Amino acid sequence: MSTESPTQPPVIPPPVLPSEGEFGKFLKNKGISSTPLGNDADKVEMIELEIKDLVNACTLLKDSKEIDFNFLVLLTSTDTKKGYQSIYTLHSLNTKKSLRIKVTASKDNPTIPSVSHIWATANWYERESFDMMGIVYTNHPNLKRILNPENWEGFPLRKDYIPPVDLLNGPHPLTETGYAEKTLGKQTS
Amino acid sequence: MSIVKDTNQLERNFKTDEMIINMGPQHPSTHGVLRLILKLDGEIVRDCEPVIGYLHRGMEWLGQNRTYVQYQALVDRVDYLAGMSDSHAYIMAIEKIANVTVPLRAEYIRVICSELNRIISHLLGLGIFLLDLGAMMGFPFYTFRDRESILSFLEEVSGQRMMFNYFRIGGVFKDLPKGWTRKVKKWINEEFFKYVDEYEAIATNNPIFLVRTQNIGYLDPKTAISYGVTGPNLRASGVNLDLRKDNPYSVYDQLEFNVPILTVGDTFSRYKCRIQELRESAKLVLTAIDKLPGGDTEELEKNKVALTSGDNPVYKAEDLMTVAKGKNVAPAFKCTPGEAYAAVESPRGQLGVHLIADGSAVPYRIKWRSPSFNNVSILSELVKGHPVADTVAIFSSLDVILPDVDR
Numbered sequence: 001m002s003t004e005s006p007t008q009p010p011v012i013p014p015p016v017l018p019s020e021g022e023f024g025k026f027l028k029n030k031g032i033s034s035t036p037l038g039n040d041a042d043k044v045e046m047i048e049l050e051i052k053d054l055v056n057a058c059t060l061l062k063d064s065k066e067i068d069f070n071f072l073v074l075l076t077s078t079d080t081k082k083g084y085q086s087i088y089t090l091h092s093l094n095t096k097k098s099l100r101i102k103v104t105a106s107k108d109n110p111t112i113p114s115v116s117h118i119w120a121t122a123n124w125y126e127r128e129s130f131d132m133m134g135i136v137y138t139n140h141p142n143l144k145r146i147l148n149p150e151n152w153e154g155f156p157l158r159k160d161y162i163p164p165v166d167l168l169n170g171p172h173p174l175t176e177t178g179y180a181e182k183t184l185g186k187q188t189s
Numbered sequence: 190m191s192i193v194k195d196t197n198q199l200e201r202n203f204k205t206d207e208m209i210i211n212m213g214p215q216h217p218s219t220h221g222v223l224r225l226i227l228k229l230d231g232e233i234v235r236d237c238e239p240v241i242g243y244l245h246r247g248m249e250w251l252g253q254n255r256t257y258v259q260y261q262a263l264v265d266r267v268d269y270l271a272g273m274s275d276s277h278a279y280i281m282a283i284e285k286i287a288n289v290t291v292p293l294r295a296e297y298i299r300v301i302c303s304e305l306n307r308i309i310s311h312l313l314g315l316g317i318f319l320l321d322l323g324a325m326m327g328f329p330f331y332t333f334r335d336r337e338s339i340l341s342f343l344e345e346v347s348g349q350r351m352m353f354n355y356f357r358i359g360g361v362f363k364d365l366p367k368g369w370t371r372k373v374k375k376w377i378n379e380e381f382f383k384y385v386d387e388y389e390a391i392a393t394n395n396p397i398f399l400v401r402t403q404n405i406g407y408l409d410p411k412t413a414i415s416y417g418v419t420g421p422n423l424r425a426s427g428v429n430l431d432l433r434k435d436n437p438y439s440v441y442d443q444l445e446f447n448v449p450i451l452t453v454g455d456t457f458s459r460y461k462c463r464i465q466e467l468r469e470s471a472k473l474v475l476t477a478i479d480k481l482p483g484g485d486t487e488e489l490e491k492n493k494v495a496l497t498s499g500d501n502p503v504y505k506a507e508d509l510m511t512v513a514k515g516k517n518v519a520p521a522f523k524c525t526p527g528e529a530y531a532a533v534e535s536p537r538g539q540l541g542v543h544l545i546a547d548g549s550a551v552p553y554r555i556k557w558r559s560p561s562f563n564n565v566s567i568l569s570e571l572v573k574g575h576p577v578a579d580t581v582a583i584f585s586s587l588d589v590i591l592p593d594v595d596r
Contacts, residue, residue, distance in 0.1 A: 072417060093430060
């Protein structure tokens with residue numbers, strides 16, 4: 001795994017530091033600190049959390065009666081300068097409000113706790129995120145590749161990924177066995 | 190002296206072994222290539238694991254290695270039955286970040302095309318559903334016949350039957366053909382509503398169809414929300430979630446329409462929900478055509494000056510364009526840096542694009558939230574305790590498109 005930084009920074013930070021939003025304040029009251037990242041193009045609040053706070057914060061946000069984020073719209077991942085980022089877009093079907101949580105894991109050891117016990121949607125999304133970005137979700141019930149072949153080499157959506165030169169005539173990805181398991185074993189141990 | 194003393198005891202000790210059966214990937218009822226690993230006890234499914242990825246084309250990787258404009262032509266392939274919805278979500282995400290306002294007429298054209306697209310998608314879904322249940326008696330042929338009419342309407346508009354590539358950043362590719370709206374209105378009023386009644390006459394009260402679909406594959410609202418199921422599958426379980434109403438994008442807030450909500454949540458109600466959506470979408474197309482700014486292209490050409498000039502013009506000149514003024518993007522269009530999640534209500538549910546732009550001509554990150562991905566993940570919950578034959582019915586009622594799952 002390379003620690004090379006991507007060629008371009010993903011998001012240019014806004015000049016003015018964004019202030020704390022509604023959900024950032026809620027989490028602060030419960031004793032969880034978060035970094036406000038401002039709003040996206042849709043005025044959806046974005047916050048960044050520490051890895052250790054993620055499961056706690058998600059449980060609080062889902063179980064709270066007034067916030068009630070019962071719907072995990074999307075779990076995606078991206079490759080930033082700091083590390084591999086996992087992005088959670090939450091939505092409430094009752095209050096119709098949304099929140100985006102970002103969690104960054106270091107490139108040397110990209111492990112993030114799984115939230116699949118909170119939202120069942122996360123089960124497959126985390127598998128996809130592992131498949132594409134190589135983020136290892138701890139405590140996931142069944143973390144293995146989902147879209148690529150089980151023995152695919154590398155994680156395709158990382159910015160330093162080099163695709164196979166000739167997919168049709170080159171060595172078949174299935175000929176080398178157990179690549180994903182080996183990678184997984186290396187990273188979790 | 191008989192060897193078997195107690196036949197009842199024999200029955201009690203009789204055990205069927207569980208076995209693992211592989212279904213697919215090349216199975217005619219899997220709508221593409223889906224592999225199901227079934228754990229069977231006799232004929233009852235005890236567990237099921239869907240294995241996906243056979244149609245993975247790397248849509249996200251392709252998007253991150255092409256310019257915004259190049260990628261437009263590819264997005265229709267994500268969900269090949271709802272190309273208009275795919276384009277709409279992708280274009281809307283760019284427009285949100287780049288802050289582009291779309292002309293009113295272009296928005297109405299988008300809505301009309303998206304709703305026609307919804308009808309053809311549901312028609313194919315319903316036809317295939319009955320085909321999977323063994324109904325070769327004509328229903329699929331009827332739906333495919335009527336689908337063909339709409340395909341030719343959309344071909345006139347975009348030049349393509351299925352991979353439309355019609356929406357552009359800031360509007361649509363070109364205006365509607367002359368006399369097109371009259372033709373569509375006539376077809377819907379005189380033929381389409383009659384056809385939907387025909388479908389219902391064939392299927393909805395058919396006793397064999399009812400036995401195969403009623404009371405199987407219950408999807409309770411809480412599980413559905415937890416698994417992120419959206420679209421008609423969720424609305425058939427009684428959850429009122431439709432982005433066209435909840436978070437109105439485009440001009441859906443200016444149009445009146447109903448969203449059918451059913452309460453039972455079994456396989457039959459998912460079918461019923463789609464049948465009702467056919468009628469609602471057709472009505473929505475009629476409403477949108479009536480409210481289309483400038484009317485048909487023929488009338489628009491005649492009345493354009495009258496509509497936009499004078500002291501109190503009916504429309505501003507920008508409203509009647511097909512692409513926003515000065516927004517005819519260059520091939521190397523550079524999106525301003527930002528992040529947006531744009532979602533539309535596709536025929537299968539909430540179809541979204543999460544786009545991170547870094548100011549260059551190539552997207553930094555594109556993530557597709559495809560509704561089928563979530564809809565197929567619930568399959569293992571639904572089929573438990575049902576016979577293998579019902580697995581086919583339940584899976585088919587979810588109306589999953591495998592290229593949309595695998596992207």
